[in-house]
Amino acid sequence: MFCFRKSLVLCCLLALGLVFVLAGCDGGQADPAYDASADRTVEQDFGAYTVPEGWLKSDKYSSEDKVFYVMSGHEEDEQPDNISVEMGTNRYSADEHLQFRDAIVRQLAVQMSGVKGMLTGDGTFTDNGDVLYILTMTEEPAEEGGQGIVTRQYYIVGEKRYVLVHLTIFSGDEAVQQAADKLAKSFVWAAAE
Numbered sequence: 001m002f003c004f005r006k007s008l009v010l011c012c013l014l015a016l017g018l019v020f021v022l023a024g025c026d027g028g029q030a031d032p033a034y035d036a037s038a039d040r041t042v043e044q045d046f047g048a049y050t051v052p053e054g055w056l057k058s059d060k061y062s063s064e065d066k067v068f069y070v071m072s073g074h075e076e077d078e079q080p081d082n083i084s085v086e087m088g089t090n091r092y093s094a095d096e097h098l099q100f101r102d103a104i105v106r107q108l109a110v111q112m113s114g115v116k117g118m119l120t121g122d123g124t125f126t127d128n129g130d131v132l133y134i135l136t137m138t139e140e141p142a143e144e145g146g147q148g149i150v151t152r153q154y155y156i157v158g159e160k161r162y163v164l165v166h167l168t169i170f171s172g173d174e175a176v177q178q179a180a181d182k183l184a185k186s187f188v189w190a191a192a193e
Contacts, residue, residue, distance in 0.1 A: 050186035154184035
């Protein structure tokens, strides 16, 4: 079973008053999200992004508003490394991205107060020039010699909306983080209707 740190993310998002919007999927023909043999572009109603080679969509854990990706061959693992993508709305304009970032950091710091670990952050841009905040929560291992869970959240800022790329690493494999970095950096918002 997946351990996504739902309580951490859910509390953060609820406290910010963020409302999730459905991120419709193409229900028709072959979906490139299921082909792990090469990098491929996946289009959602809100935008497009590159899913790296070796990763595929997990129907088992995906929903209408959140798509999960796992490494090919690890679909049935008890705790596979995973990346999810979802779009949400908020009250902040794109120009108010610093206030959006500060609200997220404050809430995550409160949530992390009872957890042994560290919260770090970084700011950059997507390849398309959109503001991208990266917040990393590294938990200490539960037992000596064990692997601590790393949760990395990528917030791509839009006009009163954002895309959250959420990575959970159980294995400690750095290639997993590189895959999520690539996915988040490649994101391009869909043209406004």
